[in-house]
Structures are given as structure tokens and as C-alpha cells.
């Protein structure tokens with residue numbers, strides 16, 4: 001096979017992500033030879049691929065110079081794709097200072113370490129229930145029956161959404177994140193799928209919002225419904241988008257860290273034995289799982305002025321894509337980056353981003369992953385793969401749709 005060079009790598013074709021998973025070899029070539037690389041190909045609009053840890057940190061910490069934009073991630077030009085400036089949602093991830101901070105402040109308190117600690121018992125209970133659901137069998141689809149259930153249940157309970165509606169939340173957030181995947185989109189184009197999911201989400205949330213304005217409770221839906229930005233209620237489009245953002249972000253990422261994490265343990269039995277021998281390693285394991293899986297592949301930024309990165313000139317209006325999984329395997333930052341090591345310390349991964357848009361849900365995701373892997377280590381007596389992984393067709397979120405496993409699980413202590 002011909003050696004990879006920056007000009008021959010493909011890091012955005014979503015079909016390649018389905019077939020081979022993350023292009024770690026390709027990112028390594030870019031980090032080594034062209035860390036600020038002008039990616040120009042026939043099937044996409046040109047952008048700068050940023051692949052080193054230090055450069056992603058540098059860009060993320062300058063939110064005035066590198067704006068967040070409507071188009072959250074770069075992809076190939078496919079028929080039926082939304083135009084780059086199509087506003088599917090208007091939410092934190094495509095807002096900029098000072099508006100961004102004013103919006104983020106509305107819900108921030110619920111997601112601080114202290115806000116999230118209050119959820120520990122609830123997360124423990126839900127995790128145990130989810131595992132009870134597969135205890136009497138020896139095979140399951142780990143994604144749909146375990147990994148997807150915890151984050152969905154937690155965010156839905158935080159919102160005060162009744163259990164009968166959780167399946168709908170799951171279906172709509174899959175459509176929003178995987179509109180290019182036939183299993184989620186059916187016969188519709190990407191844009192049609194996004195618009196239909198948005199319409200159904202908005203219909204649901206407008207009723208929920210109305211209810212919480214009449215009967216406020218101590219839940220996230222009430223906080224948003226009655227939230228103010230600069231002293232005024234949120235405009236309807238931004239309000240509905242905020243609901244959708246939290247449901248989608250709360251659902252789609254932790255799920256993939258959980259599935260990818262278990263897969264990493266199956267492939268690295270010594271690390272699994274280590275965690276089983278000492279479940280108090282779950283906190284470090286959760287960080288390493290997130291570094292290793294880096295569920296968000298990329299977010300974009302747009303330069304607001306002419307500038308340069310490491311001496312490479314960037315023009316105002318240029319788009320940049322920040323490839324987090326690449327940063328998290330950067331040899332300049334991590335000792336033996338290609339080794340899955342749950343005792344890794346320090347672990348300066350940036351899977352949750354960094355700077356202005358640092359993941360709002362990071363404390364929640366950490367707690368969910370810690371509780372899940374602690375309970376799995378305590379209860380799973382054996383686990384192995386029972387068939388191939390099915391990956392989502394996306395270059396934005398590294399989604400695992402199905403993951404058959406064979407196992408023996410102990411009842412709850």
C-alpha cells in the first residue's frame with residue numbers, strides 16, 4: 001500500500017468512519033507533517049484541519065478570533081445536505097461572546113460538580129436497574145440495552161420528561177446526530193431528516209414549556225421555560241433549540257464513550273482485570289475511556305480576522321476543524337498515546353473541548369461513566385464480543401449503533 005501523505009489522507013468521508021472507525025494513522029501523518037493543513041478535496045468545501053493538541057487548545061481559547069458558527073462540523077457535500085449557514089438550531093455551540101455566556105448562565109448551576117453530585121444516588125439507581133434488565137441473559141446489544149439507557153434516563157429525569165416519552169427522545173436525537181445514516185434517516189435526505197426531527201422536538205418542547213410556565217417544578221424544563229437572558233425571556237427559536245441541545249448532547253456522547261469503553265476493555269483484558277481488582281479506579285478509567293474514545297470527532301470555528309497559526313497564514317472567513325481524537329493521541333502530550341491505560345496520570349485529554357465552549361455536561365458525563373464502569377466491574381463475571389460493531393455514518397460523532405456481547409452477570413449485591 002502506498003505511504004500516506006497529507007495530500008492523500010481522507011479524514012472526513014463518513015463512509016470511511018463506518019468501515020474502519022477513526023482514521024488514527026491519517027491524523028498521525030497530519031500531526032507529524034502538516035498540523036495546520038489546508039484540506040482541499042473535490043467532495044468538500046476547503047477548511048483547515050487542526051490535529052495537534054496545542055493548536056486546538058490555542059484556537060479554542062480565542063473565541064473572539066475564532067468564532068463558533070452555524071455549521072458545527074465539516075462534511076462532504078452530499079445531495080440534500082443543509083447549506084453551511086442553514087440554522088437547524090440556534091444554541092450555545094453556535095453562539096459567541098458575550099451572548100454565549102449569558103445563555104450558558106441560565107442552566108450552568110445544574111451542571112457544576114456540586115449540582116451534579118446531587119444526582120449520584122439517582123445515577124446509581126438507574127445504572128443498577130439498567131444492568132438488572134440484562135442480568136438473566138448471556139447475550140445482548142450493549143448499545144441499545146445498556147449504554148444508551150443511562151444517559152437518556154438521567155437527562156430525561158433531569159428535565160422531568162415522563163418515561164413514556166423517552167423512546168421518542170432517543171429516536172429524535174439519533175436523527176439529529178446521524179441524519180446521514182440510513183438506519184436513522186429512512187428515505188429522507190439529510191436536511192429533511194433534520195427538519196422533521198426538529199419539528200417533532202419543538203412540538204413536544206413547546207407543550208412541556210407551557211406546562212412548566214403554568215406549574216413550575218424543580219426540574220431543568222422549568223429552569224429553561226422560565227429562564228431569562230439579559231432580563232428578558234428567551235426568543236422561541238433559541239428556547240426550543242436549548243431544550244434540543246441538552247437532550248441531544250446528553251444522549252449521544254456518553255453513550256458512545258460507554259460502548260467504546262467496554263470495547264477497549266474487551267480488547268485489553270489486563271486493564272479489565274485491573275479495574276475488576278480495584279473498582280475505585282473507576283474515576284481514572286472514566287477519563288482514559290473518554291480520551292481513548294473521544295466521542296466528538298470535530299467542531300468547526302471561523303477566523304474573524306487575518307491571523308496565523310504556527311506561522312501558517314489564516315485568512316478572515318476561513319473555516320477550521322478541530323479534531324479532538326487526534327489531539328488525544330498527540331505524542332507531544334501523552335506518553336504511549338496508543339496504549340489504553342486506566343491508571344494514566346496525568347491525563348490532559350481535551351475530549352470535552354476547552355475554553356469558552358468547554359462541555360457543559362462534562363461533570364455529568366464523568367459521573368455517569370464512573371458509576372457505570374464501577375458497577376460493570378463489580379457485576380460482570382465475564383464479557384466478550386459476540387459479533388461486529390456497527391458504526392454510525394458520521395464524521396461528527398463517533399457513534400456505535402450496535403455492539404453484540406456475550407457475558408455472565410451477577411445479580412445486584
Ligand code: HEM
Pocket residue numbers: 060092093094104151245246247249250251253254257290294295296299324351352353354356357358359360361362364365
Ligand atoms: C463523554 C461525553 C461527552 C463528550 C465527549 C462531550 C464533548 C463535548 C465537546 C467536545 C464540546 C464542545 C467544545 C467546543 O466546541 O469547544 C461539548 C460541548 C457541550 N456539551 Fe458535551 N460532551 C459529553 C457529554 C455531555 C453531556 C452529558 C451533556 C449534557 C447536557 C453535554 C452538553 C454539552 C453542551 C450543552 C455543550 C455546549 C457548551 C457551550 O457551547 O458552551 N455534553 N461537549
